Amino acid sequence: MGRILVAGDIHGVTSHAVTLLGIARKQECARVFVLGDFGAWEHMRDGRHYFDVVDRAARRQQLIVYFLDGNHDKSSLVRELYGEHLDDEGFLVCRKNIRYAPRGHRWTWDGTRFAAFGGAYSVDKPWRLAMEALRERKAERRRVFGSSRRPATTESLWFPEEQMTDEEFDALLAADESPVEVLLSHDKPRASAPALNRKTAPECLPNQDRIQRAVHTLRPQVLLHGHLHYRYTDVIDRGDGGLTRVEGLGADPDTAPQPGYDRADSWLVLPLPYQHDAVGEELASRAG
Template identity: 30%
Template sequence: MARILVAGDWHGNIPWMETALRHAAGAGCTALIQVGDLAVLWPAGNGGDKFTRGLQRRLDEHRITMVSVDGNHDVHPLLRSLPLNAEGFGVLSHRLLYAPRGHRWEMGGVRSGALGGAYSIDRVRRKLGRAWWEEEEIAEADVERLGSGPLDVLITHEVPAGIDVVSPFPRRLLEALEPDSYTSRILVRDAVRNTRPRLVLSGHRHQRLTAVMPGTETRVHVLHKESFTGNLVSLDLETLAVEDVRVVRASERRG
């Protein structure tokens, strides 16, 4: 397993999930990391059950194991209640695993850590307990659980403070809510400073960018959301080099 794929937000998008996994299988990929806002286990009536079953079926079909952290648009109470396997992952199926906040593991000899969660800027348009959950935000306890031991790769949903991002939300909404959102960004920054990873892989901000954390040697890759170039990247576990992957849709192949 010298090379794996890493995916940005999917938001329960079934066609994109199927396209991305088809590409992963074609590239010989057996493992995929996802940075949150996967939207499995979404409440009945909103498509979550269909997406979860479809994802489990496609992972089995392509023989791919997927590990996801939680984003802000994930069902936190259900993820936190999942049974844990011997490696400490929450189990949705034998090929679909959830990495709890603060969890550490090794993949191909690479010391890896998980710190999911973020603040929903759009929560004013969502219903509590149906489309957002109070557990979405990162807490100091999550950072403490991750600890201070060195990491090679840190998988987060939110982008650490210190990395300039462009917001897709209206300025008026940002002025009201961005200070609350920034609290989570500061906690991710603290986790980076504590663990000194060579690489951080994030999502949440619906854009593709790469930058180095100020005052560190940590390179941060922010992945785009589903259906956009930059949602899927290749990670070399020997060198930690990251390369963008262009996913060809079925319609493009037919064309």
């Protein structure tokens, strides 16, 4: 029987990533799955270095690190670089021990069926675009005055592919509508109600609706997601008389954490094959 350490956003914070791998090892997990905002920034030198360090740490701990894309991962570049390098389960091999789950990917581990849907809307999009423009102006000045240490386009901070379009999502969902036990996503489903949520702008809702549609179609027993940087558990109606347990995971400690933040908020262990545990049963009866 396998165990997976599922982790919330890491945002390229190497020390947190390496700490999580140590925790995974102690928890006797052979796999780590990061729910987006992993830090896939290979358009930048620091981003490539981060991948190398995490890969080396994963090898040392004899772990494979999987991730789906968050709004702050440059997923278009991941697909461009590794789209032809698939492992036996259809994950993109980014490094020997780092694998990417593309949007709509499905697989089975220890008899448990999984699906992954990355992406979300960035509430800080205007700030990121303003920063990009500022850097572009600085780079232009460097070019004018004879110094061009680095091209401005290598440091984009906002990624147009940050969320699925309805067309993309509908096609992915229609390709296989059979149920899964575990749904992994970056964004929350529309119906879950965390006590703390700063991502409530109207622009956030279309993608939450997509994840909600995935819940209604795939009828998972549990959905795990990141993005809110907040740890909570909820239960939502999955549309067929059953309930889906939702686990929102916290992020790295460098990202404005919730009051009383504990690193343990950023991960949980999912034993396989997945079985609705006591927490899920209790929440389900409370919701019922």
